[in-house]
Amino acid sequence: MKDQKMLQIPTSHLPGRTSSRQWITGAIAAVILCTSSIARAQQVEDHYKVDNIPTPPGLDPQVGGLDFMPDGRLVACFHRGEVYTFHPETSEWRFFAEGLQEPLGVVAVSNHEVVVMQRSELTRIQDLDRDGIADSYLTLWDGFGMTGNYHEFAFGPVLTPEGNFVVSLNLASNGASIRPEIRGAFTDIGLPRGDFYDRPWGQVKNAAGRMYSRVPWRGWVVEVTPDGSARPIAPGFRSPNGMGYDLDGNLFVTDNQGDWLGTSKAYHVEKGKFYGHPASLVWKDGWTRNPLDVPAEELDSLRTPAAFLFPQGEVANSPTQPLCDTTSGAFGPFEGQMLVGEMNVPRILRLVPDRVNGVLQGAVIPFIDNGGLRRGINRMVFSPDNELYIGQTALSWAGDKGIQKITWTGRTPMEVRDIHMVENGFSVTFTLPVDRSSLDGLMKTVATWTYHYHKSYGSPKVDQVAVPVTAAVLSADGRTLQIQLERLRQGYVHSLDFSGIKAAGGPGILNPVATYHAVQIP
């Protein structure tokens, strides 16, 4: 028991969970452990190895997009508009294209063709004469508006299961106004265009809204076919810098804490639904009202809640691309789950899906915390050899730059594999059988809370209640733990802290905290 207590200490990486005093105690304990050679806590490095990939010289390696070509070359696009390919076997970078406007996503169509989303358009870039360098930049879709506001990023594309492209369009920020010349139709709802120019910005910025949609499809996710026809999928997004499909063809989109988002989220996106940030509603057919005048209660009744919540500062501040583990087990025990990058801290997260009353929801658990990662993890892609390549950016926010490669060592970490909400509690499956004696330290309560839905920036945790754990039963094979709670709270975050849980004959759990969003309860 003494060992177990010490072993759990270094696993609590999440800010706010460990006091400095605990850290010091932990450090001393760790030293004792190491010197006495009894055992040692499992570390990220035992399971996943992170290598730095040198980037091409002469460019700013903030990464906007990553993909693999059919011939096994990595293709990457960078902040200043370059596209390069990288051969993993020879480590050779080759120039492919340049001159793009803040590309933030790439899909490799063939060994000679990529599709890139840049600020101004979705572009098909081809090497027609096969000299290795692109010579054709065809506009696939530019039917969305630009006001020139800095925050109007354009994200994507990701491939749909049918082979179309999905892109997402950031709202503008009232940290700045619009430019004299714009592209696309302008809506005067709530604030005429002239006011953007004629009145001091400090006077009108609140009327615009903290994040605003003045030109078409800002705040929307849009699908574009290979022949360039576009159909909007859904509104309600603020800064949706991340899209990805799971194995069942469900689309997940991340969005960033701010106005109308108490904390960052990942939505399960379905056509025609509304995902909560009201600015983009102005582009909905037949919509005429100023979204800022619509009562929050009414908007709340219209919106579809997020499948996953990332508590700000504890789990993630700016989640990025969700990428499905499609490696059939070659990248560890999390096949079929989504991995999500994060900008502010060196961390990759894992989305653990559940379905309750037909609604997709689930838990966020850190996948790799530190372990040699840099911050600013913006894009990720699996190589043909089932390594995870990740690219970093900052764009003047917290972040970093460069490319790293993550390889599974073949050793299975002790982690929560699945969480299902059941009547009166949770059924939790671990990657390895649980050491029964370690259950003595099982959590006594589950922290629950929710967030405000309002136009102010962010939200504190509200209505926090520690719900008592009333019973816990481990299955005969030691893999599945049934946890009974005094009650479940619909619409609330349930934070389950498995600190202290050990694998039988092995180390403690690596990432103990699972943040489950109970959109529905059974």
Add this chain to the structure above:
Amino acid sequence: MNFPRKNGIGSGLARLVPALPGVALFAFTVLQWAVPPAHGQDGLNGGQLAATYCLACHQVDRKIVGPSFVEIAGIHRDNPDGIVEWAINPGKKRPDAIQMPSMAFLGEENLRKIADYILKEAEGKTEVQAEDGSSAAIPSLVAAPRPKVQRIFMPDSGPAAIAVAMPGSLSYCWDAGNCQLRYVWKGDFIDPWPVWKGNGNGLATIMGDILFKPDVTASPRIHSEASPVFLGYRLIQGLPEFRYTLGDLEITELVKPLPADQGFTQIFSVRGADKPVLFSLQGRDGLQVEASTGTIDGDVLTVSPLNARSVSIHTILEN
């Protein structure tokens, strides 16, 4: 950790007034209502609060979107209330910076913890200078090898601008929003740093003298009632041949320099015309203009549908 609600703010405000004209007037009002207790954040220390709410935009020793803790401490070292006041009701000091959102929802007590944390973290540290983008390791575009194509926010253009450096000393800006040549300049290319240094809240700087700038908003390049649809470009010896449509008209446009950089040639191909195609020559007053085909009358070049399949318009900027 009790924040002096009236006196503290008042005294801090007095010092802030010269720096923040216009902000001071309603700072008092805001404080009377806008600082609810932040349930849920209580019990977090300054460092935890900063990690949650500040570090995305502020780092300890380097400027990112917002100023570093070191810079903030330099301003508010003797007045932590000043940090609290700013966080509740942020102003805007730098013209090229993004204005911070109000953090009033955290409540005065938490903001004071953050302020103390900022001052403590900054103590004894100096700011690390970010790369200025002009280092030899990352060549700028100012004197880039030509030809060069760069899509970037440009002055006096729509936001879907394309900057092109032609061989020699001429460059131009082509607007993919309205599919028109916007202006031509002579000298170096562009300084993209105002855009590239951050998140795009800037315009590239033209590194030369503008010699040609038609009023395109008043006079379209090819007369048509239809809206242009941009289709992209193909690189021909490094120079872009733009493709777009105007209704039934399918158009390509390639801009090349004339010998000795005396001017430039626009090579058009227009297909699908069933009546004469009218090219505007507006903005060329005092400049010598020649066309490979058609007739020039005032500011308009008229070309038959057949000949419109290949039209070169030479604009001589200087002899």
